Amino acid sequence: MTIKTADIQFNADGTPIATNFDDVYFSSCDGASETEYVFLHNNLLPQRWQQWSKPSFVIAETGFGTGLNLLVTLAAFKQHLAQNPASKISLHFISTEKFPLTHTDLVQALGAFVQFEDDAKALIDQYPMPLDGCHRMSFVNNRVIVDLWLGDIHDSLPQWHTNEDGLVNAWYLDGFAPSKNPQMWSPQLFEQMARLASKDCTFATFTAAGFVKRGLRDAGFVVEKRKGHGRKREMLAGCIASESEIQINRQQARYYQRAAYVNLATVITSNAESHAQTALASKPKVAIIGAGIAGASMAYAMAKKGYDCDIYFNDATPAQGASGNPQAGFYPQLNVDASHASQINAHSFVYAANQYRQLQSQGFQFAHQWCGVLQLGFKPALAERYAKLTESQLWPFELVRYVEPSEAAQLANCDMPYGGLFMPLGGWIDPAQLVDALFAAAAKLSQVRLYSHHALKRIEQKNVSNTAQENTRWQLHFDDSMGTSKKNENTSLALADIVIYATGAQSHGISELANFPLRMVRGQVEAVPAQAALSKLKTVLCHKGYLTPEYNGQHALGSTYVKNDLSTDYRLSEQVKNLATHYQSLSDCHWAQEVVGNAQGRAAVRCSSPDHLPLMGALADIDKQKEELSDLYKALPLGYYPKGSDITNVFMLTGLGSRGLTTAPLMAEVLASQISGQPLPMANDLLNTLNPNRFLIRQLIRREV
Numbered sequence: 001m002t003i004k005t006a007d008i009q010f011n012a013d014g015t016p017i018a019t020n021f022d023d024v025y026f027s028s029c030d031g032a033s034e035t036e037y038v039f040l041h042n043n044l045l046p047q048r049w050q051q052w053s054k055p056s057f058v059i060a061e062t063g064f065g066t067g068l069n070l071l072v073t074l075a076a077f078k079q080h081l082a083q084n085p086a087s088k089i090s091l092h093f094i095s096t097e098k099f100p101l102t103h104t105d106l107v108q109a110l111g112a113f114v115q116f117e118d119d120a121k122a123l124i125d126q127y128p129m130p131l132d133g134c135h136r137m138s139f140v141n142n143r144v145i146v147d148l149w150l151g152d153i154h155d156s157l158p159q160w161h162t163n164e165d166g167l168v169n170a171w172y173l174d175g176f177a178p179s180k181n182p183q184m185w186s187p188q189l190f191e192q193m194a195r196l197a198s199k200d201c202t203f204a205t206f207t208a209a210g211f212v213k214r215g216l217r218d219a220g221f222v223v224e225k226r227k228g229h230g231r232k233r234e235m236l237a238g239c240i241a242s243e244s245e246i247q248i249n250r251q252q253a254r255y256y257q258r259a260a261y262v263n264l265a266t267v268i269t270s271n272a273e274s275h276a277q278t279a280l281a282s283k284p285k286v287a288i289i290g291a292g293i294a295g296a297s298m299a300y301a302m303a304k305k306g307y308d309c310d311i312y313f314n315d316a317t318p319a320q321g322a323s324g325n326p327q328a329g330f331y332p333q334l335n336v337d338a339s340h341a342s343q344i345n346a347h348s349f350v351y352a353a354n355q356y357r358q359l360q361s362q363g364f365q366f367a368h369q370w371c372g373v374l375q376l377g378f379k380p381a382l383a384e385r386y387a388k389l390t391e392s393q394l395w396p397f398e399l400v401r402y403v404e405p406s407e408a409a410q411l412a413n414c415d416m417p418y419g420g421l422f423m424p425l426g427g428w429i430d431p432a433q434l435v436d437a438l439f440a441a442a443a444k445l446s447q448v449r450l451y452s453h454h455a456l457k458r459i460e461q462k463n464v465s466n467t468a469q470e471n472t473r474w475q476l477h478f479d480d481s482m483g484t485s486k487k488n489e490n491t492s493l494a495l496a497d498i499v500i501y502a503t504g505a506q507s508h509g510i511s512e513l514a515n516f517p518l519r520m521v522r523g524q525v526e527a528v529p530a531q532a533a534l535s536k537l538k539t540v541l542c543h544k545g546y547l548t549p550e551y552n553g554q555h556a557l558g559s560t561y562v563k564n565d566l567s568t569d570y571r572l573s574e575q576v577k578n579l580a581t582h583y584q585s586l587s588d589c590h591w592a593q594e595v596v597g598n599a600q601g602r603a604a605v606r607c608s609s610p611d612h613l614p615l616m617g618a619l620a621d622i623d624k625q626k627e628e629l630s631d632l633y634k635a636l637p638l639g640y641y642p643k644g645s646d647i648t649n650v651f652m653l654t655g656l657g658s659r660g661l662t663t664a665p666l667m668a669e670v671l672a673s674q675i676s677g678q679p680l681p682m683a684n685d686l687l688n689t690l691n692p693n694r695f696l697i698r699q700l701i702r703r704e705v
C-alpha cells in the first residue's frame with residue numbers, strides 16, 4: 001500500500017523539521033556527532049566489530065528519517081574495514097519509517113553532509129518509493145545491507161523474522177522526542193525490541209524520559225542513565241538482561257520453517273589451530289539445479305553473499321526452458337486490494353526493477369526496453385476497476401497510475417480508444433540474455449561453474465571424511481543416458497552441502513518435489529514479424545494477452561494456457577487462438593485487426609501453483625510434517641506446535657508461473673538470506689504465504705489430510 005510522506009520544512013540552518021511532530025530530525029548544531037556519541041559510542045561501536053566472531057552484525061533503528069544515523073554508521077564501518085583488512089564481518093542495518101521523506105526533501109536534507117557525499121548519493125539512488133513493507137538496499141559492495149521497512153513501527157516489528165537466538169545486536173532507539181510522539185514509545189515497541197534482541201544485544205537512546213526507562217526495564221532490558229550529548233544532561237543505554245532473569249516470548253508459527261544452512265561437519269582433530277583452519281576452509285558448496293531465471297537469480301544472490309555455486313542443468317545452454325522466450329513482458333500483477341499476492345508482486349517488481357537497472361549500470365548487458373507497460377481497460381467493467389484502483393491510492397503513483405485513452409495513445413504511440421493502468425518501471429526483456437547477465441555478474445563476485453547436460457535424477461545423503469573432518473553432504477546423481485559421467489568424471493559424483501532446486505516445469509520429474517502441488521501449464525507465444533500496423537508501437541500492451549514493441553524484426557504476441565500439457569511443439573491452432581484473443585480484446589483498435597502472424601513462435605511450459613505464487617524456502621519433509629502437525633486443526637496457541645521437519649540443507653525456488661521475471665530476483669534474495677542466516681527482507685505473513693509447505697498446512701488446518 002502507498003503511505004503518506006513526511007511533511008517537512010527546513011529552518012534557517014537548513015535542518016529539517018517535521019511539521020506534524022513539531023520536532024527536528026537531528027540537532028541543528030551537530031547532528032552527525034550526536035549520532036556518533038549517542039548511538040555508536042553507547043552501543044560500543046566500532047569496538048564490538050573488532051571482536052565479533054559471527055559473520056554479520058545487525059543494527060536496528062526506530063525512525064529512519066533522513067538516514068543520517070545510517071550514514072554515520074557507514075562511515076564508521078568503512079573505517080573499521082580499512083583498519084582491519086582481514087575483517088570478514090558484514091553489517092545489516094534495519095530501520096523503520098512511518099512517514100518517509102520525499103526524494104526531493106531527502107536530497108535537500110542530506111546536502112548539508114558533504115563528508116558523507118558518496119554514501120548519501122548511494123542512498124538517494126536506491127531510496128524507495130512510498131510503498132509499505134521492506135525495501136532492501138546495499139552499500140559498500142554488498143558488505144552493508146540496509147532494510148528499510150516503510151510503515152508504522154507497530155506494524156513492522158511483529159513482521160520481522162527472528163530465529164531462536166534473536167536477530168538484533170544493537171538498537172538505535174530514535175524517533176521524535178517522546179513528548180512529541182508518545183504513540184511510538186509504547187510498551188509494545190519495547191516488547192518487540194526484546195523479542196528481536198540477541199543475547200548480547202545493547203541499546204541506546206537520546207532520551208532519558210522516565211516512562212521510556214521503565215518501559216524498557218519492564219520489557220527485559222538493563223537500563224542505565226548516562227551523560228547526554230552536548231547540552232543534553234542525560235540519555236539512556238544498556239543491554240538485554242540475561243536469559244535466566246527474563247523470559248522472552250519469541251512465539252511464531254514455527255511450522256512455517258525458515259531453515260538456514262546447518263553445518264553438519266564434525267572436526268576430527270582436537271588441535272585448536274587446525275579446527276580454526278578447517279572452519280575457514282569449509283565454506284559450504286552450493287549446487288543449484290536449473291539454469292533459467294530462477295537458477296540464475298539464485299546464483300547471483302548467493303554470490304553476493306560470498307558463496308561459490310555449481311549450476312547443473314540438463315540442456316546444452318542456460319535458459320532453454322520457460323526462460324528462453326525471445327521477449328518477455330516485465331510487470332507485476334496488482335489487484336484492487338493489498339492481498340498478500342499483490343504485495344508480493346509489488347515488492348518483487350520494485351526489487352527486480354532496481355536489480356536489472358543496477359546490472360546494466362555495472363556493465364552486464366541484456367536486450368530490453370524500459371518502455372513501460374500499459375494494462376488496457378478494454379472492457380467497461382475493467383476500465384472502471386482500473387480507475388478505482390488509482391482513486392483508492394492503494395499503490396504509489398510511481399508504481400502504477402490510471403491513464404485516460406488520450407494519454408494511453410501517447411504512451412503507446414498509436415490509436416488507442418482504451419484507458420488503463422500504466423506501469424512506468426516495466427517494459428520487456430530478453431530473458432535468455434538476462435540469465436547470461438546474471439551468471440556473469442555472479443561470476444564476478446565468486447566462483448560460479450556451469451555444468452550443461454547434467455540431468456539430476458536424485459540426491460542422496462552421504463558421509464564423507466577427510467583427515468580433518470567428517471561431513472554429511474548431498475551426493476548428486478545424474479542421468480547417465482546423457483553421457484554425464486563420460487563428459488565429466490568429477491560431476492558424475494558431485495557432492496554439495498546445499499542443494500537448491502530451481503527446476504521450473506521439469507520439477508515434476510524430481511522425486512523430492514513430488515509432494516508439492518506444482519501445476520504445469522504449456523504456453524505458446526507468437527513471434528509476429530515487424531509490420532506496418534505495429535511499426536509505431538512503443539510500449540508493452542497487456543490485455544488478455546500481451547504485445548511488445550519490435551525487437552530483432554519481431555514482436556512477441558502471447559500467450560496460450562494449456563494445463564497439464566508438457567509438449568513444446570509449435571502449434572498453428574494456438575497461433576489462431578493468440579491472434580483471436582488479440583483481435584477480440586482490442587476490437588476497437590483498427591490497427592490491431594490488421595496484425596498477421598507467420599507461424600513462427602515458441603512454446604514452453606510454466607511451472608505454477610494452486611495459488612499462483614512461487615514456492616520458496618526449505619524443502620519440507622511433507623510425509624513427516626503430516627504426522628508432526630496432525631493436530632493443527634485444533635487451533636492451539638502457536639507455541640504448542642513443533643517445528644515442521646525439513647530436508648536438511650535442501651531448498652527450492654520454483655512455481656514462478658507467468659511472472660518469473662518479476663518474482664525471481666526478490667525470491668532468490670530472500671532465500672539466499674535465509675540460507676545464510678541473515679535478516680529476511682520480507683514480512684513474516686508474506687514469507688508464510690510463499691513457504692513450500694503452505695498447501696499442507698492449509699489442509700491440516702481444515703482437517704483435509
Ligand SMILES: Cc1cc2nc3c(=O)[nH]c(=O)nc-3n(C[C@H](O)[C@H](O)[C@H](O)COP(=O)(O)OP(=O)(O)OC[C@H]3O[C@@H](n4cnc5c(N)ncnc54)[C@H](O)[C@@H]3O)c2cc1C
Binds near residue numbers: 290456656
Ligand atoms: C509462453 C510463455 C510466456 C511467458 N511470458 C512471460 C512474460 O511475459 N513475463 C514473465 O515474467 N514471465 C513469463 N513467462 C513465465 C516465465 O517464463 C517463467 O516464470 C520463468 O521462465 C520460469 O523460470 P524457471 O527458472 O523457474 O524455469 P525454466 O526457465 O524452465 O528453467 C528450468 C531449468 O531447470 C533445468 N532443469 C530442470 N530439471 C532438471 C534436472 N532434473 N536436472 C538438471 N536441470 C534441470 C532446466 O534445464 C532449466 O535450465 C512465460 C512463460 C511462458 C511459457
Ligand SMILES: C[S@@+](CC[C@H](N)C(=O)[O-])C[C@H]1O[C@@H](n2cnc3c(N)ncnc32)[C@H](O)[C@@H]1O
Binds near residue numbers: 026063069097
Ligand atoms: C528524529 S527522526 C529520526 C532521525 C533519523 N534517525 C535521522 O537520521 O534522520 C524520527 C523519525 O521517526 C519516524 N517515526 C515516528 N513515529 C514513527 C512510527 N510510529 N513508526 C515508524 N517511524 C516513526 C518519523 O517519521 C521520523 O522520520
